[in-house]
Amino acid sequence: MVWFSSPSDATTRLGEVGYLADPATATTAFLAGALEKPLLVEGPAGVGKTELAKAVSRATGADLVRLQCYEGLDEARALYEWNYKKQLLRIQAANDGQAWEETHDDIFSEEFLLTRPLLTAIRRSEPTVLLIDEVDKTDVEVEGLLLEVLSDFQVTIPELGTVAATRRPFVVLTSNASRELSEAVKRRCLYLHLDYPDTERERAIVTSQVPDLDDKVATQLVSAVARLRDLELKKAPSIAETVDWARTLLALHIDDLDAMAIDDTLGVVLKHASDTDRAVRELKLR
Amino acid sequence: MTLLDRHIAFLEALRAAGMPVSLSEDLDAVAALGLVGWGERQQVHDTYAATLLKRQSQRETFDEYFEIYFPRMVGEGVARADAAQDQPAVRDSAADLAAFTEELADALEADDLERLRQLASEAVGRFGAMPGRGPGMSSWSAYTTLRRLSTDELTLKLIEGLRRIGWGEEAAVRAASTRVGSYQQMVEADARRRIAEEKGPDQIARITVRPTIDRLDFLSARRVDLEALRREIYPLARRLATRLTQEKHARRRGALDMRRTVRASIGTGGVPLTTHHRPKRPHRTELVILCDVSGSVANFASFTLMLVFALREQLGKVRAFTFVDDIHEVTDHFAPGADLVDTMTRLADATSHAARFGRTNYGRAFARFLEDHPDALGPKSSLLILGDARSNYSDLSLPTLRRMREAARHAWWLNPEARRSWDTGDSAASDYAAVVPMVECRNLTQLTEFVHDIL
Numbered sequence: 146m147v148w149f150s151s152p153s154d155a156t157t158r159l160g161e162v163g164y165l166a167d168p169a170t171a172t173t174a175f176l177a178g179a180l181e182k183p184l185l186v187e188g189p190a191g192v193g194k195t196e197l198a199k200a201v202s203r204a205t206g207a208d209l210v211r212l213q214c215y216e217g218l219d220e221a222r223a224l225y226e227w228n229y230k231k232q233l234l235r236i237q238a239a240n241d242g243q244a245w246e247e248t249h250d251d252i253f254s255e256e257f258l259l260t261r262p263l264l265t266a267i268r269r270s271e272p273t274v275l276l277i278d279e280v281d282k283t284d285v286e287v288e289g290l291l292l293e294v295l296s297d298f299q300v301t302i303p304e305l306g307t308v309a310a311t312r313r314p315f316v317v318l319t320s321n322a323s324r325e326l327s328e329a330v331k332r333r334c335l336y337l338h339l340d341y342p343d344t345e346r347e348r349a350i351v352t353s354q355v356p357d358l359d360d361k362v363a364t365q366l367v368s369a370v371a372r373l374r375d376l377e378l379k380k381a382p383s384i385a386e387t388v389d390w391a392r393t394l395l396a397l398h399i400d401d402l403d404a405m406a407i408d409d410t411l412g413v414v415l416k417h418a419s420d421t422d423r424a425v426r427e428l429k430l431r
Numbered sequence: 432m433t434l435l436d437r438h439i440a441f442l443e444a445l446r447a448a449g450m451p452v453s454l455s456e457d458l459d460a461v462a463a464l465g466l467v468g469w470g471e472r473q474q475v476h477d478t479y480a481a482t483l484l485k486r487q488s489q490r491e492t493f494d495e496y497f498e499i500y501f502p503r504m505v506g507e508g509v510a511r512a513d514a515a516q517d518q519p520a521v522r523d524s525a526a527d528l529a530a531f532t533e534e535l536a537d538a539l540e541a542d543d544l545e546r547l548r549q550l551a552s553e554a555v556g557r558f559g560a561m562p563g564r565g566p567g568m569s570s571w572s573a574y575t576t577l578r579r580l581s582t583d584e585l586t587l588k589l590i591e592g593l594r595r596i597g598w599g600e601e602a603a604v605r606a607a608s609t610r611v612g613s614y615q616q617m618v619e620a621d622a623r624r625r626i627a628e629e630k631g632p633d634q635i636a637r638i639t640v641r642p643t644i645d646r647l648d649f650l651s652a653r654r655v656d657l658e659a660l661r662r663e664i665y666p667l668a669r670r671l672a673t674r675l676t677q678e679k680h681a682r683r684r685g686a687l688d689m690r691r692t693v694r695a696s697i698g699t700g701g702v703p704l705t706t707h708h709r710p711k712r713p714h715r716t717e718l719v720i721l722c723d724v725s726g727s728v729a730n731f732a733s734f735t736l737m738l739v740f741a742l743r744e745q746l747g748k749v750r751a752f753t754f755v756d757d758i759h760e761v762t763d764h765f766a767p768g769a770d771l772v773d774t775m776t777r778l779a780d781a782t783s784h785a786a787r788f789g790r791t792n793y794g795r796a797f798a799r800f801l802e803d804h805p806d807a808l809g810p811k812s813s814l815l816i817l818g819d820a821r822s823n824y825s826d827l828s829l830p831t832l833r834r835m836r837e838a839a840r841h842a843w844w845l846n847p848e849a850r851r852s853w854d855t856g857d858s859a860a861s862d863y864a865a866v867v868p869m870v871e872c873r874n875l876t877q878l879t880e881f882v883h884d885i886l
Contacts, residue, residue, distance in 0.1 A: 172477035179466045335481045419770040
């Protein structure tokens with residue numbers, strides 16, 4: 146399947162489903178589809194890493210299979226598991242005449258296999274986007290598990306043999322870089338760093354997400370956020386928070402974002418007390 | 432030079448700069464370029480970035496190398512070369528300069544990036560040429576160019592202009608300095624491009640490109656670098672904390688808990704199928720840090736302090752002291768959750784308390800430490816000394832340091848100087864190293880490794 150025919154095609158089609166991609170994102174998304182390589186997306190929280198995968202699935206009409214990573218994620222939750230209870234029932238239900246060999250072959254078959262996201266994504270014959278979210282939260286061992294899936298798009302199940310992908314999924318891995326991923330995983334992926342957008346693009350994002358917002362307020366909002374990001378805060382406001390802020394302003398019927406209005410609604414974008422103090426002081430709000 | 436040669440030379444340069452670019456990435460890049468094509472420079476750049484880059488800290492180095500190996504244009508560019516046909520060869524007079532400055536001011540006010548880039552290239556071409564004695568000896572200077580254009584005046588003019596069209600004072604100042612700053616970078620980049628064209632890219636790549644921020648020497652950091660380093664502290668502390676927690680979890684199991692194991696075995700007919708273990712008691716290090724805050728090593732000391740305090744949850748108790756020739760406790764400056772920039776400023780202000788005569792004197796500082804804070808060091812605490820061991824040829828008080836070493840459980844000395852310059856001049860590195868193990872710690876990578884190992 147051809148995911149995108151060119152970088153500019155990626156820009157337009159992602160734009161149509163409401164994801165405004167910058168040139169680097171569009172080019173990389175195009176390459177990930179064309180080279181059939183997984184795409185590793187890094188960047189601060191709330192810049193649209195997960196959203197990129199969702200947008201690709203919407204734009205191409207593919208289904209999204211999602212694997213949310215967390216500490217303690219293991220093979221049974223990520224790849225596949227045998228349905229023990231059903232296997233037990235099968236053994237008990239078998240009549241005495243049946244030989245063990247037959248039963249053995251029987252209980253390790255497709256029927257008793259519970260597929261988890263990674264295996265599901267590989268076995269699907271329809272176009273699929275596989276999202277492996279927050280891959281940096283997993284233990285190092287899980288990365289080893291991912292290697293076979295990411296490089297050859299196949300999973301080896303000892304009892305069944307190797308299951309190879311009938312149709313390679315579009316794989317997106319996201320990471321907050323709270324841990325360095327191993328070189329082996331990185332080598333198999335295309336790399337994209339998503340950062341806070343420039344003011345023009347951010348304004349476009351805000352107006353597309355919150356269409357009712359007044360143009361003047363949108364401009365003020367985006368420049369205020371840009372200033373906040375310059376302040377060396379502990380947690381700089383993300384795009385998601387900018388959009389939240391826009392919604393707040395809309396709900397409060399604020400049509401001029403002056404110092405007073407910023408001060409009143411600052412809690413929407415800044416989540417640390419020291420950050421708020423600093424912003425109040427630097428922007429001279431009080 | 433063919434396209435392939437250029438590609439390979441580019442990769443070689445990246446490898447030389449310490450980026451791990453493997454053969455498979457090389458092949459990926461070529462395959463990807465085959466799909467994207469060489470039509471648009473930005474796309475070529477993004478394609479290389481997607482296939483070769485593996486972490487964001489390498490981005491700056493990568494961009495600089497890309498500029499050198501795949502320049503925006505050659506010489507004056509095609510459009511300019513046509514226009515220059517009917518103009519005199521030397522276009523560098525006072526009147527020319529005035530006209531050019533006028534044009535530049537307009538472009539800066541409009542914030543037209545494409546135009547500014549053109550003007551940067553023109554500026555270097557017209558005002559930055561340094562004719563050499565023979566062919567191949569001529570060069571280009573960004574410094575001369577910027578001096579001729581007098582950027583300070585440009586900034587002032589731009590502020591005025593922005594104020595006239597209704598900008599606020601503060602906003603205008605900020606916008607003006609960023610715009611002029613980025614113009615300066617454009618000029619520097621263009622000078623590099625021209626030099627690379629003349630001398631070949633390989634040579635320029637070796638000389639002009641700076642190391643990535645995590646490999647940059649603390650002692651040679653510029654003001655901009657310091658800000659970038661400061662931004663790195665929290666992400667770094669978070670990464671380090673994650674790594675430490677994970678490693679702790681891996682060796683979480685302590686001694687066998689007999690009672691619980693036997694109780695659990697009742698459920699399985701007295702056979703202990705699962706064993707239960709006591710959780711390991713978390714071992715918390717108490718840290719006492721002594722920092723030399725004189726002159727050039729001050730930056731290094733404050734970075735280490737910030738990193739240690741950002742990791743406070745991992746530590747039991749931290750006490751920090753600064754010294755030049757007197758000792759001063761600064762633990763109070765690190766309130767939990769405090770703002771980083773404020774803390775740095777307060778720390779810098781507190782330096783005056785740590786100095787009496789203002790000349791570094793390690794011996795005196797150690798003696799005063801034992802005098803004023805005899806209770807600071809105990810059998811549970813670890814001592815960490817930060818400094819370059821340059822004591823202005825004064826008394827080293829080795830016995831005092833030995834007493835401190837004996838009072839503490841562990842002791843380390845971090846020296847921000849390269850190992851080869853230890854013991855040169857007034858450095859007493861090996862004398863002190865005989866008492867307290869001394870570790871070279873020149874950049875963020877080394878610092879992170881060290882902090883990870885002691886926790």
